[in-house]
Amino acid sequence: MLTLASKLKRDDGLKGSRTAATASDSTRRVSVRDKLLVKEVAELEANLPCTCKVHFPDPNKLHCFQLTVTPASQSEMPDQDLAPQHHRDRGNMSEFTERTFN
Secondary structure (H helix, E strand, O other), rough: OOOHHHHHHHHHHOOOOOOHHHHHHHHHHHHHHHHHHHHHHHHHHHHOOOOEEEOOOOOOOOOOOEEEEOOOOOOHOOOOOOOOOOOOOOOOOOOOOOOOOO
C-alpha cells in the first residue's frame, strides 16, 4: 500500500505548499483505498469457481454483496434424507448427537 501511495505521488507530480499537500493527502488516501478495493473485487471475481457469482447491488457499497452458489450438476446436490443431521438428544439437552440415514 505504501508503494502504491508513493507511486501515485510520483504520477501526480504534486508540487506546492504544505497545506496543498496535506489537503491532497486526504483525497489520495481515498483514491488509494478505492483503487485497492477495485483490485480486490476484480481478483475475487477472477478466483471464484464457475458455480459462484457475485452481485453488488450498489457499486458504491462494496461491503454489501450477494454471493450465489449453484451446484454444477444435480448429482452434487445432497439429498435431504441422506445428509447428516444434528439434533439435540431429548434425554440430555447439553450434548448434540449426529444421526445419519442409510
